[in-house]
Amino acid sequence: MNVYLDNNATTMVAPEVFAAMQPFFGEFYGNPSSMHRFGGQVGRHVDRARQQVADLLGAEPDEIIFTAGGSEGDNLAIKGALEAMKSGRRHIITTRVEHPAVRVTCRWLRDHGFRLTEIPVDREGTLDMERLEEALTPDTALVSVMWANNETGVVFPIEHIARLAKARGIVVHTDAVQAAGKLPIDLKQVPVDLLTISGHKLHAPKGVGALYVRRGTRITPQIHGGHQEGGKRAGTENVPGIVGLGRAAELAAETMAEENDRVRALRDRLEQGLLQNCAGAQVNGRNRLPNTLNISFEFIEGESILLMLDEVGVAASSGSACSSGSLEPSHVLRAMGVPFTLAHGSVRFSLSRYNTEQEIDHVIEHMPGIVTRLREISPFVGGAAAWAGKSTCNV
Amino acid sequence: MWNYTDKLMDHFKNPRNVGVLEEPDGVGEVGSLACGDALRLMFKLDAEGRIADVKFQTFGCASAIASSSALTEMIKGKTLEEAQQITNRDIAEFLGGLPDQKMHCSVMGRDALLAAIDNYRKGTPPDEKVDSDIVCQCFGVTRLEIERAIEENNLETVAEVTNYTKAGGGCGGCVDDIQAILDEVKAARPAPEPEKTPPRRRLTTLQKIKLIEETIEREIRPALQKDGGDVELIDIEGNRVVVSLRGTCSTCLVSQVTLKKLVEAKLREFVSDELRVEQADGEEEVA
Ligand SMILES: Cc1ncc(COP(=O)(O)O)c(C=O)c1O
Numbered sequence: 001m002n003v004y005l006d007n008n009a010t011t012m013v014a015p016e017v018f019a020a021m022q023p024f025f026g027e028f029y030g031n032p033s034s035m036h037r038f039g040g041q042v043g044r045h046v047d048r049a050r051q052q053v054a055d056l057l058g059a060e061p062d063e064i065i066f067t068a069g070g071s072e073g074d075n076l077a078i079k080g081a082l083e084a085m086k087s088g089r090r091h092i093i094t095t096r097v098e099h100p101a102v103r104v105t106c107r108w109l110r111d112h113g114f115r116l117t118e119i120p121v122d123r124e125g126t127l128d129m130e131r132l133e134e135a136l137t138p139d140t141a142l143v144s145v146m147w148a149n150n151e152t153g154v155v156f157p158i159e160h161i162a163r164l165a166k167a168r169g170i171v172v173h174t175d176a177v178q179a180a181g182k183l184p185i186d187l188k189q190v191p192v193d194l195l196t197i198s199g200h201k202l203h204a205p206k207g208v209g210a211l212y213v214r215r216g217t218r219i220t221p222q223i224h225g226g227h228q229e230g231g232k233r234a235g236t237e238n239v240p241g242i243v244g245l246g247r248a249a250e251l252a253a254e255t256m257a258e259e260n261d262r263v264r265a266l267r268d269r270l271e272q273g274l275l276q277n278c279a280g281a282q283v284n285g286r287n288r289l290p291n292t293l294n295i296s297f298e299f300i301e302g303e304s305i306l307l308m309l310d311e312v313g314v315a316a317s318s319g320s321a322c323s324s325g326s327l328e329p330s331h332v333l334r335a336m337g338v339p340f341t342l343a344h345g346s347v348r349f350s351l352s353r354y355n356t357e358q359e360i361d362h363v364i365e366h367m368p369g370i371v372t373r374l375r376e377i378s379p380f381v382g383g384a385a386a387w388a389g390k391s392t393c394n395v
Numbered sequence: 396m397w398n399y400t401d402k403l404m405d406h407f408k409n410p411r412n413v414g415v416l417e418e419p420d421g422v423g424e425v426g427s428l429a430c431g432d433a434l435r436l437m438f439k440l441d442a443e444g445r446i447a448d449v450k451f452q453t454f455g456c457a458s459a460i461a462s463s464s465a466l467t468e469m470i471k472g473k474t475l476e477e478a479q480q481i482t483n484r485d486i487a488e489f490l491g492g493l494p495d496q497k498m499h500c501s502v503m504g505r506d507a508l509l510a511a512i513d514n515y516r517k518g519t520p521p522d523e524k525v526d527s528d529i530v531c532q533c534f535g536v537t538r539l540e541i542e543r544a545i546e547e548n549n550l551e552t553v554a555e556v557t558n559y560t561k562a563g564g565g566c567g568g569c570v571d572d573i574q575a576i577l578d579e580v581k582a583a584r585p586a587p588e589p590e591k592t593p594p595r596r597r598l599t600t601l602q603k604i605k606l607i608e609e610t611i612e613r614e615i616r617p618a619l620q621k622d623g624g625d626v627e628l629i630d631i632e633g634n635r636v637v638v639s640l641r642g643t644c645s646t647c648l649v650s651q652v653t654l655k656k657l658v659e660a661k662l663r664e665f666v667s668d669e670l671r672v673e674q675a676d677g678e679e680e681v682a
Pocket of ligand 1: 008068069071072074101148149150178200
């Protein structure tokens, strides 16, 4: 049995999305900017996709800029907004648990003349709102806070944050790459100025995304050239990708309410099953997306768990150092203060609407054996705890 | 996903010699829970001082578990002197290779072995690392460990040191220190070509001929033969040395010229600056 539970990393392209895209690799190959019917036909489909994405977000079509994915959207939002700003403000606020597309971008700006505040989270992944409010100063130009975290699924109070910042004339960006399609988003209610989504996290293909730019919010293009996307993002449109993203957004809007209840039930079943059958396990994060379970197993290491899961056909991911190729465990778990006994043994299961109960039960059936096997090899189980504590490792 | 070899995956899925020994003769513990990998290795000796039994416990990724398992297989039946010769490279090779970023797993295996042998010889638990020796605070890596990894694996860059020891892979605050250690070790390394003081005194003709012959035999011919070429001494007339050369491609002009220059350079270095090398008559210089 093959069980794909790594949907926060990427998702399967939905069959409906694939079908919608196919003509644009064939018959409909025109350039949407062209003054002939080849282009005109295609242009109408791009317009339709723009409407579909806008509808998912409660936005207007002219507020949607198509991009090449989440990373580009984040960069365009943050750098583009700061560059267009005339106020001379030089302070950026973000969080310690952002995706690298935001975190690294903000740190790069810090090295190029901006001040940066990274707001901490507590042990459950909840943002320290007091610190955030204190950090808002007359010099603050931009607040960028993710809507939902990709590793833990923890959801942040974006509406509240946006209201606080807007009241002080601060531009607000949110990386909603993980939230879009999993949580209802209504930008008529939530006064953010900029919002990023990425196609491949909601059953559209990789390499396409969108940035929402509220009417009246100024951004400077980061890719200069032609007049596409209202002059905000040059380059001939990725038409198949855009059409796919549009269809995926439409599907998400149609099915979200119902599917999310089902996905949440499956996730809860997995969570309860693992907690009941595996000793020394602990869930990371509270108030989460319906599809995400980040769970740590004491005294064993994440990469080993993943490879053993792979042996039984289960795909997941881990915040352990080894599995990422870096030497440190995930910056998100460290920011939450998850102890080392647990951080290295974290596994993220992220579900989609395509998962079934049998698949979840397959994981619940195999996980306890994997944990037991690895603990039999581990030197820290039983009697060796003193050794575990006396190291100088500070990461 | 890592590119692990089948052998590595086999040792990960079916690790050999997992567990603990009652009353072991030596125990080595390296790494920690905080660092993300740790290994406890223990052995028992037989009457002849050979490793009769060995067990391990490992916390870590697949390559850490496989490296530990491999190590136990490699040292069984060996004397401590023999076991001590095993390098981290040997462990990696036994597994058919490790990804660069995972070399530290093999280093951990070797360090645990040395710690266990040390423990047996001294009869005491291995000394705690002294704070002042620690270069990388994040992962608790000592200067000695870094030096050893550099020497045994001919490491050249800080990134390589990080792959092999983890040092520098945390906050990055110690990368300058690691670079300094690299520079020191490199400076202390014997030059690749041990500097033989070229005899610059006046040579008798007989001495000169002998020295030219020796130099060709020792310095030039092995190098050429390695690539399928060869050199033969034909004649010596004053400072004119006539040789017959065969390159890998014996009719190539370029290779002949390069070969001649190489022979001349070596002879000038080891015998006399005044030597001139020529090719034997009748040999084709041009294709
Ligand atoms: C929260 C978040 N932001 C940004 C990205 C980057 O998106 P993309 O892979 O489309 O560049 C991802 C996905 O990797 C993500 O999870």
